[in-house]
């Protein structure tokens with residue numbers, strides 16, 4: 001849950017301004033303070049978020065949010081932590097979650113297929129699943145209508161490069177009405193989660 005702690009630090013820094021945050025750290029050792037500030041700079045550098053809006057509600061109400069943070073693994077591989085939080089608007093159970101190829105949610109179909117850059121790109125949701133770069137795992141919603149998904153992917157990056165979600169037309173998060181079966185028998189209509197329940201354009205923080 002280090003990601004959640006970092007997220008909290010970032011929120012504190014944003015809410016009170018870096019100056020106040022540094023003042024609050026005044027009682028800690030100077031090395032610790034320097035480390036905290038470096039942490040925040042690193043977090044600020046490659047973080048992104050998306051506000052999830054309902055695709056099924058006429059008013060397109062906000063139902064949750066997504067936070068993303070890129071960090072290097074011990075071997076220097078770019079990893080992206082993904083935290084999806086939903087507070088309302090979805091039925092209890094499993095829901096497919098993917099990064100879709102276009103940063104547009106009006107309407108939700110404008111997010112197009114699954115994010116899958118590269119020479120053999122195939123963004124067809126059911127046709128090339130679960131092999132897309134933007135494929136993630138199911139989000140589980142409990143009986144109170146809430147759910148959190150914390151996962152990690154090395155298939156996309158927030159920093160520049162061939163796998164960056166910030167390509168020419170951006171990218172969007174989609175949560176689907178149905179579970180992701182991960183299409184074990186190849187292409188089958190709806191195996192990647194069916195209709196779209198929520199959409200959020202990914203933006204740099």
Ligand SMILES: [Cu+2]
Nearest residue numbers: 097098174176
């Ligand atoms: Cu999808």
